[in-house]
Amino acid sequence: MLRFRPTFPFGQFRTRPPSAPPRYFLRRKLLFMSFYYKRPMGNGAMATKFRLGSVTQTESAVRTAEPLQASGPTIQENKDTNSDYEPPSHFANSCNRCYRLKKKCSREFPRCSHCTRLGSECEYEDKKAKRRKTETTNSSEPTPERFHVIDGPVNGSRSHTSVPSLLSNGTESPKLGARRLSHRASIAKRSALRALIPSTPMNLREEYITMDSVPEEKAHTFANSFFVNYGTKYPFISQTRFFSWFSRINFDQEAIVNLDGYLVMAIGSLIHDSNTKSNTFSTFFSEKIIESIVDIIDFDMSQSSDLENVRLLLLLGIYSLHMYHSDLCWSIVGALDRIAVQLDLYKTQDVLSQRLFWSIYNFDKELSILRNKPSQIPSDEFISSSFPLTASLHGQPDNNLDVINQEISYYKLVDRLVCHKLAISSKESLKDLARDLEKWRISTSKIIHTRYCDSPMLQHYVSQVNMKYYYLFVEMDQVSESHSSQFTLQFLSNSFTLLISENNKNCGLSLHNLFWYQSLFRVIKCTLDSLQRILESTDPASEFADFNNNLQLIVNIVKFLSRQNGPYASKVDRFQQRLADFAMLSIRSDANGDTTELGSAQREMVGEVKQLL
Structure with missing residues (x-):
């Protein structure tokens, strides 16, 4: 019988053919490596034509460790040769302006051709350093403490402990030391190159967002909705000047708009959606783009002339009202209050600064009464900003000054009421x-x-x-x-x-915004709180009838709101059924004259309302 005989003995692995030396693969990799981007080229890719300068060209892809005794002269030699390097002619990535506008950037240093042609500031950002910093931060872990145990009695004397014995476990090898010093030299060269880039402050007026095409009628509706609701309440944007800019933009095709114009139209879109039950915001605007605006706002206000950040923060605060984000609204108002104090907006006579301050003032006072918290704005005796307002904003005709002054007067009354409630x-x-x-x-x-x-x-x-x-x-x-x-x-x-x-x-x-919903739920809570006082009064019959009438009207409003689209719809839908049951219990208790069950039910309903506030 023929048996199959293996070609190699059992228990032994087949020997692998001899492989090529590592330098062969390294040479192949370097042939297909883009020295500009410092990563392997893809299939069909073409090497970049940009000149890298002497710094990148003199660096070797493979570093050979020298013996320890020769490392000193080598480092000194590198220090002398690296002291005279050529400035870079091109940058590793596109400038910030071309990157945001999605334009092809020539990457020339210090200004690209696109920014040179438009006469705007050109700013580069080292994205590799940012990624490397993020990775280092995320991967950092607390290193465990190392304790060196020393045999023998410890009597407070350190003469028996030698320094080499304590560092014996952490001594570096000569090769590791040379490699680390070489790495430090390359980091120093990259830092020196980044130092050549002029650091210019970001001008928010030159920051733009590419906006998809919007029908002209809808774009006008969005802008008009904003000014109808907030043009006099927060009067920091001139309606005449805004619509003058608005008329020069063709929204039928892809348009480039500035940040505050984008936010104004996005807020108007949210208002339009709440009125018409449509969904235009998700069609024409991006929530991620609006949230990314927070990243470019400079919260370190050191110059009173830089008021663009205050405008954007106010618009983001109004945006948070229509997104029903109470924590974000609270944080933005706190930042605005601190900025108003830091920039002395409460005692300036500049027209734009006055408009910004009174807008912050109105925002803060309304939030303080709804949250039943003290205001963070300086009290009236510290405010020297002129009131009532008499000058128009940006020299544009303003026919709503009397309405604007009435809004400010209302929130002055709100401030007095908050003081009465908390004191x-x-x-x-x-x-x-x-x-x-x-x-x-x-x-x-x-x-x-x-x-x-x-x-x-x-x-x-x-x-x-x-x-x-x-x-x-x-x-x-x-x-x-x-x-x-x-x-x-x-x-x-x-x-x-x-x-x-x-x-x-x-x-x-x-x-449909956060402030009105909060005021409605506060009125509901005050109505429920009054029940205990009515039951303890001497003649509860007449007041009990008024209580049931108001309660029935509240049930109708809550039922109407449960059919609307919005973040509060699901919460209100769950709440309105409990409220309807409580209203029926109140009517039966009034008819029967038995209010024993009404007290416990009232406390449960107050707890439900507190969850909505």
């Missing part, structure tokens, strides 16, 4: 605040009826003024000895009117 208040001071608030409502209504008498927006503006007026009275009711359910009823009625009218194409106003 001890007297009856006389609350009466003075109520009288001043009534004067504000009368004067503001007069201005609105005069300015918008022929506009279809007249009733919407009147409802908005009344809603703000009655909200402050609801808050004031919490620190007053007298109470009235009519303030809650009027706030809810005017809010419902504005919610229903949002679907009208002529109405650009929108209540």
Whole structure:
């Protein structure tokens, strides 16, 4: 019988053919290596034509370690030869401007051909150093401590311990020392090259974003929605100047817009989506691009002339309102308050600085009353910025100065109310605040009826003024000895009117933002808190009927909001069913005269509202 015989004995591995020396593969790799990018070339790639200078050309791809006794003269020789290097003629990557605009960059140093032709500043950034720094940071781990155990008694004397004995485990080999010194020399050369690049401060006016084509009608709707809602509340952008810039851009094709213009239109798109239940924001704008703007903002404000960062921060704060991001809003307002103090915006007479300060002031005061926290803006006795405003912004005609001043006056009243809530208040001071608030409502209504008498927006503006007026009275009711359910009823009625009218194409106003939702939930919480006081009163019958009427109106508003698109829809949908059950329980308790179950249910509902705040 024939048996298969293996060609090699069992238990032994087949011997491999002799391989080529390592220098053969290294030579092949260097032949197909792009010395400019310092990585292997792909199939069909072409070596770069850029001149690298003497620094890169003199570096060898393979470093041979010298003996320790010869390392000293070698290092001295390298130091002498590296002292005279040629400046680089081209940079390793595109300049920041060409990179953001997606333009082909010549990478010439110190200015590329594209920036030279446009007359703009050209700035290069070493992206390899940034990646290397990130990798080093991520891979850094705490090194364990090493303890050297010394045999023998320890009596406080160090004469028996020699330094070589302690360092015997950490002594480097001669080859490792030469390699490390050579590596330090190459790092020094790269650092010297980066030092030649002039460090210029980033000019945010020259930062642009490539925007996809938008229909002209929609682009105008987005911009108009922003100014209808925030043009007088945060008056740091001139509407006349903005639309003058806006008319010069052709949005029917891909357009290049600056950062604040992009943010204004993105916020207007969010307002438009909340009114029409559409989804234009995700179609024409990018949330990642807006979040990346935070990375280029310089928070180290050292010059009062640099106010572009303040404008962008204010726009990002307004953007956070429509993204319902309360933590981001709180952080941005805190940064704006510190910037206002650092740049002395609260005592400047420059028109733009005044507009920025009063915009920050209004933003801070509204957030402080909704969070029931002290304001971070300096108090009125420290503010020397002129008020009321009389000068127009950028010399452009401004017909809304009287409305802007009324907005600032309203938030001054808000500041007084916050002080009354967080400190001890007297009856006389609350009466003075109520009288001043009534004067504000009368004067503001007069201005609105005069300015918008022929506009279809007249009733919407009147409802908005009344809603703000009655909200402050609801808050004031919490620190007053007298109470009235009519303030809650009027706030809810005017809010419902504005919610229903949002679907009208002529109405650009929108209540769907973080501040209005927070104010609504605060009114709901105040209504639920009043139940305990009603049950303990001597004549709860009349007040209990008003409580049930307001509660039923709250149920209708919450049910209406649960059908809207937005981040609060799912939360409100879950809340409105619990609220409807509580309203039915309250009606049954009023009819039966038994309120034993109502107290525990009321405490559960207050807990639900606190989760929404």
